[in-house]
Structure formats: structure tokens, C-alpha cells
Amino acid sequence: MPRTxxxxxxxxxxxxIRYYNELGIYDFYRREVDSPVAPSGLxxxxxxxxxxxxxxxAEEDLVASPRPxxxxxxxxxxxxxxxxxxxxxxxxxxxxxxxKQIVFGVGNPRAELxxxxxxxxxxxxxxxxxxxxxxxxxxxxxIKAMGLGREDVxxxxxxxxxxxxxxxxxxxxxxxxxxxLMRQIAVIKPKVIxxxxxxxxxxxxxxxxxxxxxxxHWYDFRGTKLSVTYHPAFLLRDPRQKKEAWKDxxxxxxxxxxxxxxxGPQ
Ligand code: URA
Numbered sequence: 191m192p193r194t195x196x197x198x199x200x201x202x203x204x205x206x207i208r209y210y211n212e213l214g215i216y217d218f219y220r221r222e223v224d225s226p227v228a229p230s231g232l233x234x235x236x237x238x239x240x241x242x243x244x245x246x247x248a249e250e251d252l253v254a255s256p257r258p259x260x261x262x263x264x265x266x267x268x269x270x271x272x273x274x275x276x277x278x279x280x281x282x283x284x285x286x287x288x289x290k291q292i293v294f295g296v297g298n299p300r301a302e303l304x305x306x307x308x309x310x311x312x313x314x315x316x317x318x319x320x321x322x323x324x325x326x327x328x329x330x331x332x333i334k335a336m337g338l339g340r341e342d343v344x345x346x347x348x349x350x351x352x353x354x355x356x357x358x359x360x361x362x363x364x365x366x367x368x369x370x371l372m373r374q375i376a377v378i379k380p381k382v383i384x385x386x387x388x389x390x391x392x393x394x395x396x397x398x399x400x401x402x403x404x405x406x407h408w409y410d411f412r413g414t415k416l417s418v419t420y421h422p423a424f425l426l427r428d429p430r431q432k433k434e435a436w437k438d439x440x441x442x443x444x445x446x447x448x449x450x451x452x453x454g455p456q
Contacts (some may be wrong), residue, residue: 305384
């Protein structure tokens with residue numbers, strides 16, 4: 191991409207952004223899969239290119255239009271607008287692969303803490319709410335061990351439709367769906383996000399690293415603190431890791447200034 195944008199390219203980009211806005215897509219970001227945490231020289235060039243594009247569009251007053259939910263200060267109303275925009279979504283193949291319903295998200299629209307999982311499973315698809323099956327019961331216990339209730343936090347997934355046979359979401363499914371999650375996060379403005387499992391962590395952070403490396407650190411996610419812990423479904427398969435997950439949650443509690451009880455989730 192050229193370092194400066196000629197006027198034709200600017201106009202084409204602006205038109206493309208408007209087109210996406212009309213489809214209800216407001217967030218654009220470049221993901222670097224299979225990349226180390228620190229950007230390479232080439233990646234730094236790409237970031238600079240992206241900044242050039244954004245500043246050129248801003249100079250031309252051709253920036254993307256504001257998200258419709260930003261018109262209201264009420265997060266309940268704002269989430270309703272995002273949900274309405276999502277509609278009976280057919281943006282990716284999952285709508286015709288057996289999903290029963292869209293699983294938008296649940297909890298306190300003013301939550302300080304947000305949990306983000308991978309994708310709805312069979313129970314969630316049936317009930318239209320994230321984390322209501324066995325993994326959800328364990329997540330509830332984890333939340334309770336933190337001295338909170340499910341109604342205090344907000345829970346969502348990277349993608350909002352069940353993949354057939356609970357397969358791992360495809361990259362393009364995550365890319366198509368996650369702008370809506372970004373809008374939910376922007377409305378809720380949590381102090382802390384906890385990514386549950388590798389798919390959520392890698393999608394949000396756009397880095398490819400093993401869980402052992404991803405856990406135990408704070409990341410900056412668009413200005414919000416983000417940490418990573420094991421997915422409850424993994425903890426059901428390997429309960430010995432629960433004490434590690436409890437360490438992760440204690441790190442979060444410290445950040446949120448919650449009192450730390452001696453006992454972890456059962
Ligand atoms: N696993 C997830 O990642 N999300 C759910 O909602 C349920 C199970």
C-alpha cells in the first residue's frame with residue numbers, strides 16, 4: 191500500500207467504509223495470525239499504513255459514521271440497538287448449518303467484568319443464552335467464588351451461532367461476527383475482560399501462543415484490561431487445572447479490588 195493515498199483511493203476507501211456501515215459493520219481491524227507478540231518490521235510497516243489510511247480519511251472528513259448505539263447514553267438501549275442491527279443474521283454460513291437461535295449475550299449492561307467464551311453449544315443454542323450447559327455451571331461457580339453473581343457480570347462469545355457439532359469456529363466466522371461483540375464491549379465498557387480459552391484469547395488478541403504463555407498477564411484490549419484463563423469446558427476435562435484458573439481469577443479480583451476469599455471454585 192502506498193505511504194500516501196491519492197484522492198481516488200481515498201474516495202474508494204471511504205465508499206467501502208460507508209458500504210460496511212450500511213451493513214451494520216463499524217469496526218475494522220487487521221489481525222496478525224501466527225505472529226509473535228512483538229510486531230516485526232513488516233508488521234510495523236502495515237500498522238503505519240493503516241494509520242496513514244485512517245488519518246488520510248479523517249483529514250478528508252471521510253471517516254466511518256458513528257455507530258448508531260452511540261446516540262444513547264443508556265447501555266440497555268444501546269445493546270438493544272446492536273441486537274436489532276444483528277437481526278436474524280445470515281452474514282455467515284452458520285445460519286444455515288443448524289443453528290436454532292442467535293446467542294447474543296447476557297448480564298449486566300454496566301458490568302465491570304465481562305467474560306468472553308468461544309461459541310454457543312447445544313444447550314446455549316436451545317436456550318438462547320451463553321454458558322447455560324455444564325461449562326456454564328462451572329463458570330457460575332467461578333463467578334460465585336469471586337464473590338459475584340451471574341447478574342453482576344456480562345457474558346458473551348466470540349461468535350453468536352452454534353457451529354455444527356461444536357466444531358471450532360472458522361476464522362471468517364469470527365471475523366464476520368466479532369464486530370458485534372466489539373460493539374457490545376464498547377457499550378458495556380467493562381473494566382476487565384476475561385477471555386475464556388484459547389479461541390477467545392487468540393481471536394481478541396490476534397496472537398498465536400499456547401495457553402501457558404497467554405495466561406497470567408494483562409493485555410491492553412482497545413483500552414480495556416484483558417486477561418486469559420482456561421475455558422470451563424477444559425476445566426471439566428482436566429479439573430487439576432482449576433487451581434491455576436483460580437490464580438487467574440484472583441489476579442482479576444485484585445484489579446477490581448474485590449476481596450479475595452480463601453476458597454476457589456468447586
Ligand atoms: N462454550 C462457550 O465457549 N460458550 C458458551 O456459551 C458455551 C460453551
